[in-house]
Amino acid sequence: DTGVSQNPRHKITKRGQNVTFRCDPISEHNRLYWYRQTLGQGPEFLTYFQNEAQLEKSRLLSDRFSAERPKGSFSTLEIQRTEQGDSAMYLCASSLLAGEVTQYFGPGTRLLVL
Amino acid sequence: ELKVEQNPLFLSMQEGKNYTIYCNYSTTSDRLYWYRQDPGKSLESLFVLLSNGAVKQEGRLMASLDTKARLSTLHITAAVHDLSATYFCAVDAAGGGADGLTFGKGTHLIIQP
Numbered sequence: 001d002t003g004v005s006q007n008p009r010h011k012i013t014k015r016g017q018n019v020t021f022r023c024d025p026i027s028e029h030n031r032l033y034w035y036r037q038t039l040g041q042g043p044e045f046l047t048y049f050q051n052e053a054q055l056e057k058s059r060l061l062s063d064r065f066s067a068e069r070p071k072g073s074f075s076t077l078e079i080q081r082t083e084q085g086d087s088a089m090y091l092c093a094s095s096l097l098a099g100e101v102t103q104y105f106g107p108g109t110r111l112l113v114l
Numbered sequence: 115e116l117k118v119e120q121n122p123l124f125l126s127m128q129e130g131k132n133y134t135i136y137c138n139y140s141t142t143s144d145r146l147y148w149y150r151q152d153p154g155k156s157l158e159s160l161f162v163l164l165s166n167g168a169v170k171q172e173g174r175l176m177a178s179l180d181t182k183a184r185l186s187t188l189h190i191t192a193a194v195h196d197l198s199a200t201y202f203c204a205v206d207a208a209g210g211g212a213d214g215l216t217f218g219k220g221t222h223l224i225i226q227p
Binding site: 044058093100102107 | 118145147149155156157158159162164202204206214215216217218219220
């Protein structure tokens with residue numbers, strides 16, 4: 001199965017620590033998206049890349065958050081100085097550039113900030 | 115700001131019954147997606163609707179899009195327990211995936227034997 005993969009699947013950290021998540025998209029997909037989902041809510045868009053270029057950032061993405069996609073392959077999302085409000089499921093999705101542009105989601109990384 | 119509203123948010127129904135989930139959105143868009151999410155799992159793509167009047171069916175689920183009314187529906191026919199899940203609609207306001215998708219809050223569906 002060559003779907004979207006994310007690591008780690010779970011992360012528990014203490015407030016103030018930095019965390020980094022990784023996403024490996026479907027290999028031929030140009031676009032890669034990050035979303036955040038809290039309990040009982042739909043996913044909220046954070047940012048997206050087309051190849052290695054970060055083209056859009058939501059206002060939800062504070063300056064403590066940074067995302068990269070070196071060489072247009074995998075992506076990392078780093079949260080610095082974590083806060084309890086950062087606790088959520090972080091979802092990565094990827095899509096082709098054209099056609100139906102369906103976003104295929106990975107299994108997510110569940111973050112708990114204590 | 116784009117708003118996507120689903121109703122109902124919670125639905126408990128019996129096997130064998132029919133029901134419809136509604137998704138209203140506040141801005142012009144001709145791309146709408148339906149996803150399914152099982153507890154603790156990620157999202158599974160169900161349907162992509164790309165034009166006014168689009169209708170797609172898969173098994174007991176049928177989705178439709180009315181871009182003039184800014185409304186999509188997900189119809190469940192003769193529900194079975196395996197369809198219990200949370201269903202999300204999502205709108206691509208910018209077109210072509212730019213700006214990401216805006217999701218509704220989801221409809222939590224429980225189908226009882």
